[in-house]
Amino acid sequence: MGPGSFPWLLHHDLRLGWRDFRSGFGRLGARPLLGLVALLLAVMHAAVWGLADEVGALADAPATRGEAEALVLPAAGFVLLLMLAGTLNGATKLLYARGDLDLLLSSPASARRVLGARALAVALGALASAAVFVLPVADDAALLGHPRLLALYPALAGGALLAAGAGLATTLALFGLLGPRRTRLAAQVLATFVGAGFFLALQARRLMPGLLPAEAPADGTWLRAAVGLPVRAALGDGGALAAWLALSAAAFAAAALALGPGFARSAVAAAGAGNARRPAPRRSRSSARLFVGGPLPALRLKEWRLIARDPWVVSQVLLQILYMTPLIALMWTGDGDPALGIAPMIVVVTFQVSSSLTWLGLSGEDAPDLLASAPVPASALRRGKLQAVGALALGLVALPLAYLLSVSASAAAVAAVLALLGLAAAVALQSWHGAPRRRSSFAARHRESKLMGLVEMVMSVLFGLGTALAVLPTAWALAPLALAGGLVAWMRPRRGSAA
Structure with missing residues (x-):
């Protein structure tokens, strides 16, 4: 050659x-x-x-x-x-x-x-x-x-x-x-x-x-x-x-x-x-007025804008929802109860999307030094980011939840409660073990921690199974949900160890 x-x-x-x-x-x-x-x-x-x-x-x-x-x-x-x-x-x-x-x-x-x-x-x-x-x-x-x-x-x-x-x-x-x-x-x-x-x-x-x-x-x-x-x-x-x-x-x-x-x-x-000059962004008066009510509204808006203007991240989040379609098909045939397919989808999507968005907000920040030097307590910054994550994740499942409410009020209540638990679990896991990387590394965020990828997969299965059993209903629903809770507790950093 x-x-x-x-x-x-x-x-x-x-x-x-x-x-x-x-x-x-x-x-x-x-x-x-x-x-x-x-x-x-x-x-x-x-x-x-x-x-x-x-x-x-x-x-x-x-x-x-x-x-x-x-x-x-x-x-x-x-x-x-x-x-x-x-x-x-x-x-x-x-x-x-x-x-x-x-x-x-x-x-x-x-x-x-x-x-x-x-x-x-x-x-x-x-x-x-x-x-x-x-x-x-x-x-x-x-x-x-x-x-x-x-x-x-x-x-x-x-x-x-x-x-x-x-x-x-x-x-x-x-x-x-x-x-x-x-x-x-x-x-x-x-x-x-x-x-x-x-x-x-x-x-x-x-x-x-x-x-x-x-x-x-x-x-x-x-x-x-x-x-x-x-x-x-x-x-x-x-x-x-x-x-x-x-x-x-x-x-x-x-x-x-x-x-x-x-x-x-x-x-x-x-x-x-990559060498072309981008036009300088214009500062809108509405954005300036957001700081009148404190830093949290501005921080929430900043997180939403960062996600909205990144088509790659949006596509990955939408894919997590799209991949739940076979779950609905597997658990809901044409003559079956639609709640049996929709309720687990709501809970699993909430958990997965919350985990992804929490990583983006807490571990995928491209300007951590800039935020650290802001005259705002770190706890307030963290709270604003988590509020943005929670609002967006719950907003994505609002329409399916409303439809589920029209089909079965009890199934909608089960899905709402377990979705909130999934949101809390995702936030906790990413807060404890999210590997810091740049936002552009969103798709490869689990390379640094294969354990987190495995835990997220297992948690999704447990939440989906637990929700389906709770909709039936049967007391066996407590088993996968208890396992999910035990897994979260096991992942919690011990005192004296690095988070």
């Missing part, structure tokens, strides 16, 4: 991608990390053993191949959404994260070669993220005597190329519409919600049972030709696989080569976006 060649550039990009992946695991060495990946793959192979046998048997018989296609159709959509989310993030990093694209484009290396290597690295990253979930099915099916499912390997590679082309084109379109400063946040938010679509699609049959077909569309329809192409390719149809790979390669080549000049211009614009 000569310096500046396509393989050399691709190897460089893949090495940087591996370094970024390793950084998410802190100080874990390469060998333990590879062991963890191997363990994950072993677990996935064991988990999909039965599914691989079922799909392989259906795909082998021409009479039942339609059932196999209907089974694989939603899975194909899930995987494409997952890879699209990954390529959107990857395309955003091309322009912003490393800050070296404009430097590489000014080097003697061919611009098409540089952009092609970067684009292929994005596609390979998306392929790796989906391979963990998909390829164990192909391996198990081959071991069980269904080798036609080995077509999943090239079909998945084609999906990664198509997703990479779509991600690059979408990022450039956002760049043209929104400009360099706003595109980064817009692409990150879009990728996050596309990833949420992948998660929610896993529950689609339960959420929308009437909208998903029991079998694949009939032969000859345009829907089967358009939507069923990747499905038939994955199930070993040679003609469909060839067409799928040709379509994916063409889309990727168009994005990587035809959009190359646009990416070059965008890279230069993105490099200079």
Whole structure:
């Protein structure tokens, strides 16, 4: 591999991608990390053993191949959404994260070669993220005597190329519409919600049972030709696989080569976006009048404004609510009691959102020295921040709580009481153990304290289970709630220890 060649550039990009992946695991060495990946793959192979046998048997018989296609159709959509989310993030990093694209484009290396290597690295990253979930099915099916499912390997590679082309084109379109400063946040938010679509699609049959077909569309329809192409390719149809790979390669080549000049211009614009001068904010008279009533109203307004003008934080908070939709579907079927799904959602969302916002207010402050030098007692500053957190968290669940009140007053009372307890627990845990970081590190706030991430997950499960049992009602509700209280007490710092 000569310096500046396509393989050399691709190897460089893949090495940087591996370094970024390793950084998410802190100080874990390469060998333990590879062991963890191997363990994950072993677990996935064991988990999909039965599914691989079922799909392989259906795909082998021409009479039942339609059932196999209907089974694989939603899975194909899930995987494409997952890879699209990954390529959107990857395309955003091309322009912003490393800050070296404009430097590489000014080097003697061919611009098409540089952009092609970067684009292929994005596609390979998306392929790796989906391979963990998909390829164990192909391996198990081959071991069980269904080798036609080995077509999943090239079909998945084609999906990664198509997703990479779509991600690059979408990022450039956002760049043209929104400009360099706003595109980064817009692409990150879009990728996050596309990833949420992948998660929610896993529950689609339960959420929308009437909208998903029991079998694949009939032969000859345009829907089967358009939507069923990747499905038939994955199930070993040679003609469909060839067409799928040709379509994916063409889309990727168009994005990587035809959009190359646009990416070059965008890279230069993105490099200079951080140096652009921002207009000085205007001081409004209404903001000045807030200090007449004391510092707390101004502090609450400051916290709300910081959250409202950060689309990335807003998207993460909204995702926590969006991820509760499958919880409602799991606990409330069409003929069941809606309170059984809505009440736990209210409590769990209140706890999770309160925990996130409390971290932002107490541990994610970007100007702690400035606030510490303010002529306001520290207790008043803390109280103002917590008031802002509590008002916002409870405001987010006000409408679901009002609807629940119209359905069942007793369930609404249970949800309201437990939501307040969840708010108090979240505030206490973050006050004791929140790891200080900059607000921009919101998504990675648990890297410093893996224990807090685990505790939050366990507390969410206990609060959700306790709320559901309390709505039934049954005395067993006291068990998970008591465990949650015991966990909070156990997390409380001991006297003489650092909080």
